[in-house]
Amino acid sequence: MNKDVSDNPRTLGETVTAEIRRKLVDGELVPGQRLSEAALSESLDISRNTLREAFRVLTQEGLLKHEPNRGVFVSVPDMASIIEIYRARRFVECQALAQAYPKHPAVKRMREAVKAAQRSAEVPDWGAVGTANMVFHAAIVELADSQRLNTFYGHLSAELRLVFGLLNDAEFLHAPYIDMNAAILDHLEAGRPQDAAKALDTYLVQSERTILAAYARRGC
Amino acid sequence: MNKDVSDNPRTLGETVTAEIRRKLVDGELVPGQRLSEAALSESLDISRNTLREAFRVLTQEGLLKHEPNRGVFVSVPDMASIIEIYRARRFVECQALAQAYPKHPAVKRMREAVKAAQRSAEVPDWGAVGTANMVFHAAIVELADSQRLNTFYGHLSAELRLVFGLLNDAEFLHAPYIDMNAAILDHLEAGRPQDAAKALDTYLVQSERTILAAYARRGC
DNA sequence: GCATATTTGTCCGTATGTATA
DNA sequence: CTATACATACGGACAAATATG
Numbered sequence: 001m002n003k004d005v006s007d008n009p010r011t012l013g014e015t016v017t018a019e020i021r022r023k024l025v026d027g028e029l030v031p032g033q034r035l036s037e038a039a040l041s042e043s044l045d046i047s048r049n050t051l052r053e054a055f056r057v058l059t060q061e062g063l064l065k066h067e068p069n070r071g072v073f074v075s076v077p078d079m080a081s082i083i084e085i086y087r088a089r090r091f092v093e094c095q096a097l098a099q100a101y102p103k104h105p106a107v108k109r110m111r112e113a114v115k116a117a118q119r120s121a122e123v124p125d126w127g128a129v130g131t132a133n134m135v136f137h138a139a140i141v142e143l144a145d146s147q148r149l150n151t152f153y154g155h156l157s158a159e160l161r162l163v164f165g166l167l168n169d170a171e172f173l174h175a176p177y178i179d180m181n182a183a184i185l186d187h188l189e190a191g192r193p194q195d196a197a198k199a200l201d202t203y204l205v206q207s208e209r210t211i212l213a214a215y216a217r218r219g220c
Numbered sequence: 221m222n223k224d225v226s227d228n229p230r231t232l233g234e235t236v237t238a239e240i241r242r243k244l245v246d247g248e249l250v251p252g253q254r255l256s257e258a259a260l261s262e263s264l265d266i267s268r269n270t271l272r273e274a275f276r277v278l279t280q281e282g283l284l285k286h287e288p289n290r291g292v293f294v295s296v297p298d299m300a301s302i303i304e305i306y307r308a309r310r311f312v313e314c315q316a317l318a319q320a321y322p323k324h325p326a327v328k329r330m331r332e333a334v335k336a337a338q339r340s341a342e343v344p345d346w347g348a349v350g351t352a353n354m355v356f357h358a359a360i361v362e363l364a365d366s367q368r369l370n371t372f373y374g375h376l377s378a379e380l381r382l383v384f385g386l387l388n389d390a391e392f393l394h395a396p397y398i399d400m401n402a403a404i405l406d407h408l409e410a411g412r413p414q415d416a417a418k419a420l421d422t423y424l425v426q427s428e429r430t431i432l433a434a435y436a437r438r439g440c
Numbered sequence: 441g442c443a444t445a446t447t448t449g450t451c452c453g454t455a456t457g458t459a460t461a
Numbered sequence: 462c463t464a465t466a467c468a469t470a471c472g473g474a475c476a477a478a479t480a481t482g
Contacts (some may be wrong), residue, residue, distance in 0.1 A: 010288040012470070013276075037448070047471045049269045052449090053276045056233075060280040062368075068230040069448060069478045088366045095315045146308045148282075152372045231449065257468070267451045272469095289458045289468060446480070457469075 016046055017054040024063045024074060025158050027165035031076040035064070061155050063162065077163045079215060085156055085163075086208040090201060092153060093137060096144040098197035102188055106142035110185050113139060117178045126170035133174050134161075136181050140200070167214045176210075177203060236266055237274040244283045244294060245378050247385035251296040255284070281375050283382065297383045299435060305376055305383075306428040310421060312373055313357060316364040318417035322408055326362035330405050333359060337398045346390035353394050354381075356401050360420070387434045396430075397423060 023029045041051040055072045058064045065073045077085075100107075113136035120128035134157055141153040164173060180203045187196035243249045261271040275292045278284045285293045297305075320327075333356035340348035354377055361373040384393060400423045407416035 011468095014288075038446095048448095049272075049472095050470065052269075053273055056273050056276045057280055060277055068234075070480090071448070084366055084368060087364075088368050091315060091364055091366065091369065095311060144307075144311055146304055146311065148304060148308050148372075148376065149311065152368075156368065233449080258466095268468095269452090270450065290460095291468065442482100444481080446478105448478075449476085450474100451476100452474080453472090455469100455471080457467100459465105459467080461463105461465080 012046060013050050013053045016044060016050060017057050019044070020054055020058060021061075021063065021158070024058070025161040025165075027161075027168075029074050031074050031162055031166055033074045035072045035074065037071070062159050075159065075162060077159060077166070079212060081159070082163060082208070082212060082215060085160055086204060088156055089137075089153075090204045092144075092149065092156075093140050093204065094197045094201050096141050096149075097184070097188065097200050098193050100140075100143040100188060100193050100196075102191050102193065104143050104145075106139045107185070107188060109139040109142070110136055110181075110188070114178070114182050114185055117174075117181065121175065121178055124171070126174055129174045129178065130164065130170050133177060133181065163211060163215070167211065167218060169214065172214070173211065177207065232266060233270050233273045236264060236270060237277050239264070240274055240278060241281075241283065241378070244278070245381040245385075247381075247388075249294050251294045251382050251386055253294045255292045255294065257291070282379050295379065295382060297379060297386070299432060301379070302383055302428070302432060302435060305380055306424060308376055309357075309373075310424045312364075312369065312376075313360050313424065314417045314421050316361050316369075317404070317408065317420050318413050320360075320363040320408060320413050320416075322411050322413065324363050324365075326359045327405075327408060329359040329362070330356055330401075330408075334398070334402050334405055337394075337401065341395065341398055344391070346394055349394045349398065350384065350390050353397060353401065383431060383435070387431065387438060389434065392434070393431065397427065 020029070029035070035055070037048050037051055037055075041048045044051065055064060055066065059066045059072070063075055065075050067073065113132045117129050117132035117136070120126075120132060138150070138153060138157065141150055164170070167173065180199065184196050184199045184203065187193070187199060240249070249255070255275070257268045257271055257275075261268045264271065275284060275286065279286045279292070283295055285295045287293065333352045337349050337352035337356070340346075340352060358370070358373060358377065361370055384390070387393065400419065404416050404419045404423065407413070407419060
């Protein structure tokens with residue numbers, strides 16, 4: 001899913017970057033939390049300098065926020081960010097799907113993600129459903145055959161996971177979309193990419209609305 | 221144009237990052253060149269630690285390539301990269317233009333970029349024409365109203381400047397496109413975004429072909 | 441508003457591992 | 462194979478900015 005350098009970490013800095021990234025998307029580090037250089041470098045058993053290099057990378061990815069002379073904080077996605085992320089998602093995903101070749105290798109990954117989500121929903125394991133859902137949408141972007149676009153989408157996706165961590169209600173957030181994903185895939189495999197794109201747009205608008213509503217409730 | 225943190229550098233690290241980025245897009249540092257930590261940190265009069273932080277950021281942006289235990293090099297765009305960058309450009313720019321609102325504020329910036337390019341062509345100052353051209357296309361992406369998409373496009377654009385530096389023939393690369401940009405803008409302002417997108421696609425295909433041809437010639 | 445403590449920003453020295461002439 | 466150069470990583474230091482009482 002993530003084709004970043006940090007998948008195969010060859011230096012300590014990359015290992016640490018990947019580890020912190022995992023903690024961020026897994027919700028072990030929560031939005032707004034301050035990451036003290038001294039404390040975190042000690043708890044990870046690395047030097048401050050190495051940690052700072054990791055901070056720069058994760059800041060670039062949008063997961064951390066660097067405030068000069070004040071420190072590094074986990075990004076706090078506000079409503080504007082959520083709206084913006086969904087705007088970018090609709091832009092990228094719908095276009096990728098609309099122009100997709102129905103026999104593209106990524107379609108297989110989409111199918112597998114749908115199946116995985118359905119299986120996890122029966123357990124039920126809503127966290128796994130959420131993961132499968134993200135794999136499905138990453139596969140949609142892969143249809144566009146652009147590594148750079150995939151990486152960009154990976155950053156969007158990671159930021160969105162920060163939002164999910166903030167809301168903490170995986171079933172509510174993911175359950176309704178299993179069938180919608182399946183329908184999108186059916187359209188695509190049947191050679192109706194325009195219909196697939198249309199369905200995806202509906203999906204994303206609905207998902208955005210749901211998340212914004214949950215976000216607003218949480219805020220009060 | 222570049223809304224990055226490094227526009228208003230508040231720390232030495234950000235200043236240095238911006239400075240190296242400038243040297244990269246201006247061609248002062250050429251693709252393939254090795255950037256020695258010791259040499260560069262001394263010439264910039266900064267510590268190696270600070271330089272390494274800048275290296276991580278610029279690597280993330282695709283301008284540098286980090287080879288563990290070997291060092292940091294200026295990225296060498298190969299043919300596959302050029303093709304990929306153009307694929308992403310067509311994907312992003314054409315979509316942004318096709319769905320654009322003709323009275324979007326970015327349209328004004330497009331118009332100004334076209335005028336600037338025409339003025340610079342009369343001097344002639346082909347470097348300035350190239351810069352105006354990049355502003356024009358950045359403005360196209362701004363039509364999509366997504367800060368994250370703008371940043372992503374900024375990275376694509378910077379990588380492309382590495383390619384231009386490799387080819388070193390600004391007139392040949394930019395001169396033919398001044399009028400095409402003007403035509404694209406006319407379509408948009410006249411409320412024909414689909415025609416504008418179509419013209420832009422033609423532009424990008426032709427530009428890619430031209431650059432690949434120049435790249436191939438250079439290789440021999 | 442002031443004095444103090446904390447934290448970041450930045451530098452240096454150095455030990456170790458890796459790549460290459 | 463050895464030697465050399467270089468990147469990796471650490472720990473300590475201090476100034477500057479910020480937070481705290």
